[in-house]
Amino acid sequence: MQILAQILFLVALVAGIAFFVRNVRRLIRNIKLGKKIDRTDHPKERFNKMARIALGQSKMVRKPVAGFLHVIVYVGFVIINIEVLEIIIDGLFGTHRILSFMGGFYDALIASFEVLAFLVLVGVIVFWTRRNINKIKRFWSREMKGWPKNDANYILYFEMVLMALFLTMNAADYQLQLNGAAHYAQEAGITGSFPISQFLLPLIDGFSNATLVIIERAAWWLHILGILFFLNYLYYSKHLHILLAFPNVYYSKLQPKGELDNLEAVTNEVKLMMDPDADPFAAPAEDEGDEPEKFGASDVMDLNQVQLLNSYTCTECGRCTAECPANQTGKKLSPRKIMMDTRDRLEEVGENINKNGKFEDDGKMLLDDYIQREELWACTTCNACVEACPVGIDPLSIIVDMRRYLVMEQSAAPNELAIAMTNIENNGAPWPYNQMDRLNWAKEN
Template sequence: MQIIAQILFAIALVAGIVFFARNVKRLIRNIKLGKEVDRTDNPGERFAKMARIAMGQSKMVRRPLAGALHIIVYLGFIIINIEVLEIIIDGIFGTHRILSFLGGFYNVLIAAFEILAFLVLVGVILFWTRRNVSRIKRFWNREMKGWPKNDANNILYFEMVLMVLFLTMNAADYQLQLNGATHYTSEAGIIGSFPVSQFLLPLLDGLSNSTLIIIERIAWWAHILGILFFLNYLYYSKHLHILLAFPNVYYSKLTPQGKLDNLEAVKKEVELMMDPNADPFAAPAEGEEEEEPEKFGASDVFDLNQVQLLNAYTCTECGRCTSECPANQTGKKLSPRKIMMDTRDRLEEVGEIINKNGKYEDDGRQLLDDYILREELWACTTCNACVEACPVGIDPLSIILDMRRYLVMEQSAAPNELAIAMTNIENNGAPWPYNQMDRLNWAKEK
């Protein structure tokens, strides 16, 4: 019977890891659909920023309550899962609490895990209350319906269940140790290291050892299978940021937020025009294919760079960007969070086409218009409030600007006010409809 359990455990473990590896491979493939961008400069500064923001949660604590709860849940959940290493060893070799030979140090570890599990449980319950009872506005925007809303709650329920299973497993284990049950007596040295689960013992009072073993084994199996399921659920969830926050912050911009990047495609065109020896109509050299003119700006995910696509997958959907957006606050359709969610949804749509056909085949859809409306793009004031607010270094503004560039430079589809201003700049050297010679007339007025 034991060997069967070990085989089943090995199968579940391998299946979970293989499925996770497949999802990671697809994730990397999808991100690489974007244009390459060099963000390898200043590695020391990048590591420091990653340590400060991703690991140190420096932006999260700007909102103290949510920040403190997030730190407890995040660190607690990660640290508790250190015990997964022991569970994996026990599952493969058929042992039980194999690390108990560490004696007093093991007692301290188990006690710390239990306290953290309790704090995580409390934190998750408070998060659920803030979202569903207090109904904080940023969690109920128009884009937070259907799957996004359900996903947020699913994760909270899942974490609650995992913590309860962990404490239940320990409580049953503790009671079996106290009863001197076979296979549990070897861990007698760790009695007293269950500061939280010991309060669950009254619920187990009077149960036979065989019943306690069933409870302990069910909780043990459900806990490890739940973790494997959670690991693979991440790819489909906003909680993918657990894995991607670190690289996302590392590859974020180091330049001042107000500094705009020059379009490489425009730079090449200008260089061509400025080169007196260049022949824009020259035929390609023998053996070379004529290059398709590079698109100005972005209309689909292929036109965005890889960091922008990484941003889309990293979005936590917390809504801090949207709650800080002045355009959104005044009732306009723009929501920076929706920009990132739409980009990820379109990228996933493209990925599914590749999964099905082995390559991308034009589906007649694109990010612009089919997902992100022009009204949203032109509502942006380019104030960078969304970039500053994001706790994991996401830059929605860069996507907005690239799509605006496409509208203006490829489609000549700027709003009328902007078109007038650009015409005035071309004719008068300023956005106002006044001749340059008349610019100082105001100074003559008394």
């Protein structure tokens, strides 16, 4: 029976890791559909930023209550899962609490895990209450319907169940130790080893050792299988940011937020226009392709790889949308929706590739089919969304690239902007007066 259990554990472990690796490979492939961008400069500054924001949660704590609870859940969940290492060893070799030989240190470790598990459980319950009972506005926007809404709750339920299983496993284990049960008595520790689960003992008082073993083993199996399931669920969930927040912050923009990058395609066109030796009618070189480079972006393949990484990293917390002045005044724009739409379109493209071996034109684009023009032109480019994001996401860069496409590829700017650009071209200023009158204002002073 023990050998069968070890074989089943090995199968579950290998299957879980293999599926996770498959999903990671698809994730990387999808991100690489974007244009390459060099964000390897200033590595020391990037590491410091990653340590401060991704690891140190510096932006999360700007909202003290939610920030503190998030730190507790984040740190607790990560540290508690250190015990997964022991569970894996026990599962593979048929041992039980193999690290208990460390004595007092092991007791202290388990005790700290239990305290953290309890704090995580409390934090998750508070988060669920804030989302579903208090109904905080940013969690109930128009884009937070269906799967996004359910996904957030599924994650909270997962974490509740995993923490409850951990404490139940320890409670049954501790009672078996107190009963002197075979295979459990040798790991007997002091009461301080189980500071939380000891309060669950009255619930299982009077149970036979055989029943307690079933409870302990069931909680043990469900706990590790739940972790493997959670690991693979991440790919389909907004909680992918648990893994991607670190690279996302590392590769985030270091320049001042108000500084827009030059569009390389436009720069190349200007250089060509300014070159007196260039032949504008010459056929393109073979390595340049048959079509000129597109100005701006209309689909996910036109975005760069960091922007696509941003879309997968989005936590859907809504802080960006809550800070957006356009959204606050009732405009259609929601920076969170921009990121969610980008990810949804990228996933659609990825599924297209999975099905056909390569991307087959599906007649859709990110522009119009997912993100509407009204949303793009509502943006004031104030960078409030970028500043608010706790994991370094830049929705504005996607908005700007798509507006560039509309202006330079489709000449589809709003009338007010078209008039201003025409005035700049003709008069050197956005106002409709003669160039000779541009300095009249100075004469009046």
